[in-house]
Amino acid sequence: MTELLTGAPAPASAPPAGSAEPGRRAVRAGRRSRPPLLLVVPACLTAAIALLPMLYLAVRAFEQGAGVVGDVLLRERTLRLLIRSLLLAGAVTTACLVIGVALAWLTVRSDLPWRRGWAVVAALPLAVPTYVAGFAWISLLPRLSGFLGAFVVLTACSYPYVLLPVAAALRRMDPAGEEVARSLGLSPWQAFRRATLPQLRPALAAGGLLVALYALSDFGAVSIMRFDAFTRVIYTSYRSSFDRTPAAVLGLLLVAVTLVLVWLEARSRGRASYSRVGRGGARVGATVRLGRLRLPAVIVPVAVATLSLGVPAAALLYWTSVGVRGGFPALDVGGAALTTLTFAALGALATTVLAVPVGVLAARRSGRLPRLLERASWAGHALPGIVVAFALVFLSVRYAFPLYQRTPVLVLAYAVLFLPLAVGAVHASAAQSPPGLEEVARSTGARPLAVLRRVTLPLAAPGIAAGAVLVFLTCMKELPATLLLQPLGSQTLATRLWTETGVAAYSAAAPYAALLVLLSAVPTYLLGVRTGALDRPPGGRG
Amino acid sequence: MPRLLARTLRALLVTGLLATAACGSGGDDPAEQLAAAAEAGELVVYSGRNENLVGPLLEMFTEVSGIEVATRYGGSAELAAQLLEEGDRTPAAVFLSQDAGALGALQDAGRLEQLPADTLATVPAQYSSADGRWVGVSGRSRVLVYNPDLVAAADLPKSVFELTEPQYDGKVGYAPTNASFQSFVTGMRVTAGEERTRAFLEGFRDNDPKAYEGNALIVDAVNEGAIPFGLVNHYYLYEKASEAGGLDKLTARNYLFPGADPGSLVNVTGVAVLAGKQSQDAQAFVDYLLGEQAQTYFAEVTKEFPLIEGVQPDVPDLPPLSSLQGPKVDLSQLDSLAQTLALLDEVGLT
Known part of the structure; x- marks a missing residue:
């Protein structure tokens, strides 16, 4: 997962294209043996933080002996659970890939009416938490539950994870391949399938991985839809037995599944080369005229927006209108919004700072250590928030008691959960800036820290910022870890929402949900604008 | 375009700093204040019952007793698991649980304090822990x-x-x-x-x-x-x-x-004092929940049964607790x- 936001191919293992030059290769080989401590030390720290929950899970899983771990793993129920969860993740990922590619192509490459508007609208479902979408769907169609319900909600909320990188990749892709394919007599569809689609593979793999892990780790959709996936069973295990061992074993299994998926994703791109001829001279391929299909094609974004935004919006409007009649708790909502922004902004900043060394190292070095550190940063991403929260309760009570139930530990939990979002963005944008500039800076005698500060980071800043926005957005929606770790007496929009729905007062909950979605829509809009059609190079159509 | 995003990053930083500053100085945001106050001798309560239900009751308690309360809300089972993870360093003095099962789990782990006999005597024996480590509040x-x-x-x-x-x-x-x-x-x-x-x-x-x-x-x-x-x-x-x-x-x-x-x-909502956290304030809180004001509040807001004698909640047609029979169960075993x-x-x- 390296090019979520920029769509730039960022080879994780293959050496950069420039290394074919003999002189450069010598430099690079020398560097590979000795990565700069300036990056390695903080990157190791980041990886260690990401691995913190593993420590806790191992302690809890094995406290009753390895036999119990075996018992839980070998239960028939565990196998069924694994299959059900993977099926759900697979179905959601497939649907998101189809929707994401279709919308990305329509908004970037076709002459779809109101294309720029659709590019932004299509990213907005990122602002809708799955528990809000879930309640909306259940209140609309009470019979929609189980696999189908979880599938609909997760797909509607997470397809932008595919859309954003694919749209970015389409904009940056060298259209020459497709043009050659067309000139050789292939139909537009054949040219897309055989020349364009393979070029999109890194973006598809990266977005697909994020969606798959999102589907595995999300609790809101599966709990509301009553589908027994990993997270729901882990949750029920805490709730039902007060025995933390089975939950910990399942958590470890989930981490193992995550690492396998991360490895598969890296493999899927590792065999091919996606480097582009020439950097910065890219053109966007010619706009494809939809002709007679131009108006009917609008059905696609309209249908997706109706399912992903229309349903939650209708439910929220209805509940809010009912709630406002009963008095609007404006002060309460404002305070909760302020707290939400504080926690999310601090979470995004901390996560981004932690991600920079890992991402830069992975983009600039090709050895085993950078790769290992980058993969380690994924460890916590598929864990349910409640598991990460218990891990930090366990660790901070023992080793950092003065910080327990204070903002720093909550911020740390956000970092553990959402590091890959930021690491990917840093990696991709650092990989895009030519290493030659850094070498020039070094040759003028600048120290490594100065090079990082004055060359590498400014060049990568836009991508890093986009990653930070994505983390910010995700922190705003986080519920289970926030409930357990937030300072005593504080309230976020998400926890207020939880309180109100706890007494089944949807109407009272709606203002919090609506404000949460509206506030999240601002950063989502920025993400949509970034990957949308607004920054087309001059001369591009539309 | 890159400039727009560089600005975004700056905006994020400013949002974080401004919001933090607003929280720190404004006094409206309760977060850090309460955390600090908790250390200054406030009574920390973990509540598995909903804030909309318990919040007003806790305010009434503070009014009557003068004891400030800081509360963490969550699901009863999650809070019980959190208390188990925290062990004897828990900031919480009192745990108010939605059901007896979560209290039973904490009791089995040796995390609950023995309650005084006259507190336990306030409610019929079957609605409290057989070991005397938690007491029912409403049924x-x-x-x-x-x-x-x-x-x-x-x-x-x-x-x-x-x-x-x-x-x-x-x-x-x-x-x-x-x-x-x-x-x-x-x-x-x-x-x-x-x-x-x-x-x-x-x-x-x-x-x-x-x-x-x-x-x-x-x-x-x-x-x-x-x-x-x-x-x-x-x-x-x-x-x-x-x-x-x-x-x-x-x-x-x-x-x-x-x-x-x-x-x-018949199941109950119950309250317990965490091991090593016994204090006059904690005891006052438990006794308040078993007093007439809180018992009436529970009954009238949630239509549950008050567990003490002589409370007449204004809930028409609610049968008296004594008319209930039900199976003989040690509720801790739930x-x-x-x-x-x-x-x-x-x-x-x-």
């Missing part, structure tokens, strides 16, 4: 809600076990995922044994029961005559009655199975929910 009963237009009172079943008979085929509503249905099954396992419970559940399953999302929907369905019977908690009918303007506006009625029937299990869920899973009632 709720399982009932059979029925529609008198469809069933004559004389034809009502004498026991919940009769619901597996052919005349109840397709006529009983239940909420399989609801925590109170599950604790009813746990109660049956504890009192009637595993074998009999399994036989009941299989017979019940084969009798085509109607699954609902929640208890309130069952009461609605029974009241409208869509189904004649439902297995629910007692208070849903009274909540509906207070919305409708009185029980006489509704058709549905509650029915308590006579005798020590598992179908009429922490074996895992086995219940496994059994429901095997039988296929999920």
Whole structure:
């Protein structure tokens, strides 16, 4: 997962294209043996933080002996659970890939009416938490539950994870391949399938991985839809037995599944080369005229927006209108919004700072250590928030008691959960800036820290910022870890929402949900604008 | 475009700093203030009951006693797990739990303080821990809600076990995922044994029961005559009655199975003091919850049963606690929910 936001191919293992030059290769080989401590030390720290929950899970899983771990793993129920969860993740990922590619192509490459508007609208479902979408769907169609319900909600909320990188990749892709394919007599569809689609593979793999892990780790959709996936069973295990061992074993299994998926994703791109001829001279391929299909094609974004935004919006409007009649708790909502922004902004900043060394190292070095550190940063991403929260309760009570139930530990939990979002963005944008500039800076005698500060980071800043926005957005929606770790007496929009729905007062909950979605829509809009059609190079159509 | 994003990053930084500053200086945001205050001798309460319900009560407590309270809200089971992870360094002095099972788990782990005998004596013995480490605060009963237009009172079943008979085929509503249905099954396992419970559940399953999302929907369905019977908690009918303007506006009625029937299990919300956290303030809090003001509040807001003598809540038609029978259960044992869920899973009632 390296090019979520920029769509730039960022080879994780293959050496950069420039290394074919003999002189450069010598430099690079020398560097590979000795990565700069300036990056390695903080990157190791980041990886260690990401691995913190593993420590806790191992302690809890094995406290009753390895036999119990075996018992839980070998239960028939565990196998069924694994299959059900993977099926759900697979179905959601497939649907998101189809929707994401279709919308990305329509908004970037076709002459779809109101294309720029659709590019932004299509990213907005990122602002809708799955528990809000879930309640909306259940209140609309009470019979929609189980696999189908979880599938609909997760797909509607997470397809932008595919859309954003694919749209970015389409904009940056060298259209020459497709043009050659067309000139050789292939139909537009054949040219897309055989020349364009393979070029999109890194973006598809990266977005697909994020969606798959999102589907595995999300609790809101599966709990509301009553589908027994990993997270729901882990949750029920805490709730039902007060025995933390089975939950910990399942958590470890989930981490193992995550690492396998991360490895598969890296493999899927590792065999091919996606480097582009020439950097910065890219053109966007010619706009494809939809002709007679131009108006009917609008059905696609309209249908997706109706399912992903229309349903939650209708439910929220209805509940809010009912709630406002009963008095609007404006002060309460404002305070909760302020707290939400504080926690999310601090979470995004901390996560981004932690991600920079890992991402830069992975983009600039090709050895085993950078790769290992980058993969380690994924460890916590598929864990349910409640598991990460218990891990930090366990660790901070023992080793950092003065910080327990204070903002720093909550911020740390956000970092553990959402590091890959930021690491990917840093990696991709650092990989895009030519290493030659850094070498020039070094040759003028600048120290490594100065090079990082004055060359590498400014060049990568836009991508890093986009990653930070994505983390910010995700922190705003986080519920289970926030409930357990937030300072005593504080309230976020998400926890207020939880309180109100706890007494089944949807109407009272709606203002919090609506404000949460509206506030999240601002950063989502920025993400949509970034990957949308607004920054087309001059001369591009539309 | 890159400039726009560089600006975004800056905006994020500014948002974080400004919001933090606003929290730090404004005094409106309770976060850090309360954390600091907690260290300054405030009573820290973990509450598994909803803030909308408990919040006003805690304010009344502070008003009466002058003791400031800082509260962490969450699910009862999650808070119990958090208390177990925290061990003896927990900031919490008091745990208010939605159900007895979570308290039982903490008691088994040795995390609860012994309560004084005169506190325990305030409520009937069956509504407190047998070991004296937690005390019930309010009670709720399982009932059979029925529609008198469809069933004559004389034809009502004498026991919940009769619901597996052919005349109840397709006529009983239940909420399989609801925590109170599950604790009813746990109660049956504890009192009637595993074998009999399994036989009941299989017979019940084969009798085509109607699954609902929640208890309130069952009461609605029974009241409208869509189904004649439902297995629910007692208070849903009274909540509906207070919305409708009185029980006489509704058709549905509650029915308590006579005798020590598992179908009429009485469960409680309970409170406990954490091990090593005994203090005058903590004791004052427990005693306040068992006083007339809090007992009346619980009954009137949630339509639950007050557990102390002599409280007359303004809830029309709520039967007195002494009229309840139910099975004899040590409520601390209702922490074996895992086995219940496994059994429901095997039988296929999920």
